[in-house]
Amino acid sequence: MSPTQAITIQPFASLDAEHMELLLEADPSVRMVHTVFARADAYEIRVGDDLAGVMLLVGPGPEIMEIANISVARSHRRQETD
Numbered sequence: 001m002s003p004t005q006a007i008t009i010q011p012f013a014s015l016d017a018e019h020m021e022l023l024l025e026a027d028p029s030v031r032m033v034h035t036v037f038a039r040a041d042a043y044e045i046r047v048g049d050d051l052a053g054v055m056l057l058v059g060p061g062p063e064i065m066e067i068a069n070i071s072v073a074r075s076h077r078r079q080e081t082d
Contacts (some may be wrong), residue, residue, distance in 0.1 A: 005048040012054075019044065019064045022054045022071040036071045045072075052076040 012019065015037055025032045040056035053076065056069040 007052075009043055009048045010046070011042050012042050015042075019054050021067055021071060022051070023056070025061055026069045026071040033069065036041070041065075047076060 015023075015034070019042075020030075020033065023037075024030065026038075027033055027053045036056050036058065040058050043057070044051060044061060045055070053070070053072040055067060055071075057065045058068045059065050064068035
């Protein structure tokens, strides 16, 4: 990751192949990913234009959020910072 690349975290509302590939690394059940996604707040993490990670948050109760699924693209794992 270049120090000049912007890191953004933003919601996403439709599950495309790129998101699904990452989510399936954390949970290998397509059915379960779809089930969780249907009730989750979904966020993608981008470094520049590159999809670096995805996260699904569910709210099991008022004022409580839980990470139900999170995955980081292999190309963005084990990155050292300066």
